[in-house]
Amino acid sequence: MGDRFDHNGLEILTDEECWLLLGAHHIGRLAVVVGNEPEIFPVNYIVLDGDDGPSVLFRSSEGTKLAGAVLGGSVAFEIDAADPLLHTGWSVVVRGRAVEIERLDELLDVEALPLRPWGPGEHRRYVRIVPEAVTGRRIVHRPIDN
Amino acid sequence: MGDRFDHNGLEILTDEECWLLLGAHHIGRLAVVVGNEPEIFPVNYIVLDGDDGPSVLFRSSEGTKLAGAVLGGSVAFEIDAADPLLHTGWSVVVRGRAVEIERLDELLDVEALPLRPWGPGEHRRYVRIVPEAVTGRRIVHRPIDN
Numbered sequence: 356m357g358d359r360f361d362h363n364g365l366e367i368l369t370d371e372e373c374w375l376l377l378g379a380h381h382i383g384r385l386a387v388v389v390g391n392e393p394e395i396f397p398v399n400y401i402v403l404d405g406d407d408g409p410s411v412l413f414r415s416s417e418g419t420k421l422a423g424a425v426l427g428g429s430v431a432f433e434i435d436a437a438d439p440l441l442h443t444g445w446s447v448v449v450r451g452r453a454v455e456i457e458r459l460d461e462l463l464d465v466e467a468l469p470l471r472p473w474g475p476g477e478h479r480r481y482v483r484i485v486p487e488a489v490t491g492r493r494i495v496h497r498p499i500d501n
Numbered sequence: 502m503g504d505r506f507d508h509n510g511l512e513i514l515t516d517e518e519c520w521l522l523l524g525a526h527h528i529g530r531l532a533v534v535v536g537n538e539p540e541i542f543p544v545n546y547i548v549l550d551g552d553d554g555p556s557v558l559f560r561s562s563e564g565t566k567l568a569g570a571v572l573g574g575s576v577a578f579e580i581d582a583a584d585p586l587l588h589t590g591w592s593v594v595v596r597g598r599a600v601e602i603e604r605l606d607e608l609l610d611v612e613a614l615p616l617r618p619w620g621p622g623e624h625r626r627y628v629r630i631v632p633e634a635v636t637g638r639r640i641v642h643r644p645i646d647n
Contacts (some may be wrong), residue, residue: 395594
């Protein structure tokens with residue numbers, strides 16, 4: 356296997372493939388560190404194309420654990436899809452920093468986007484993940500021996 | 502709304518409902534802390550019913566970041582399902598400690614289980630999440646104003 360596969364035999368997706376997959380889906384999971392323990396939340400998201408490249412945008416409630424945990428800190432955001440019967444699937448992870456959108460012009464821009472929060476309740480804060488790295492893996496064959 | 506709903510209007514699932522959902526699915530995401538940063542991995546898993554209650558079992562490769570990160574540490578494991586069009590969905594999170602199964606009798610027991618790793622490659626280690634808490638939320642209605 357060449358450079359396109361990692362040491363586990365998974366196909367390594369290019370950044371472009373990762374962003375195409377991110378753009379085609381709308382529910383992911385955000386992992387953050389709270390008091391040195393991992394937390395994980397489902398979020399609805401969209402990909403925001405900006406002058407500085409694509410980023411991931413989602414909404415958050417005021418005063419929640421999520422809001423407190425993510426802002427300014429490192430986050431890992433994951434999407435995946437799988438076919439358990441065929442044992443195929445892929446996963447994309449975006450690592451970066453979460454920043455709140457506070458500038459009025461930016462808020463007006465994102466308010467116009469078709470972005471719903473994952474659950475009900477008030478989700479007034481817009482959080483953007485500024486990506487530092489995006490990685491993706493795809494299962495391309497059925498393993499024989501395990 | 503009564504005790505069955507949290508402050509965001511999400512229905513709180515009982516432990517029993519959470520384990521039923523966990524038992525009915527086989528792909529989840531594991532969040533761990535590596536060097537104070539969150540990492541997230543898709544894993545195939547099964548629920549193991551033991552004398553001390555149910556736990557989550559998955560396989561891991563030798564020497565990977567995953568293997569190094571999870572053992573002994575706090576982990577958060579999440580499954581979810583969603584219908585984006587209807588804006589319904591649910592999410593279950595298991596928090597606990599990850600321990601490797603090393604006793605020969607236990608290994609022989611789990612080797613007999615229908616547990617496949619998420620990707621190809623050798624996944625010789627069996628990791629069990631000993632749950633400290635399980636929480637679940639379900640979206641039960643369509644939000645009107647956000």
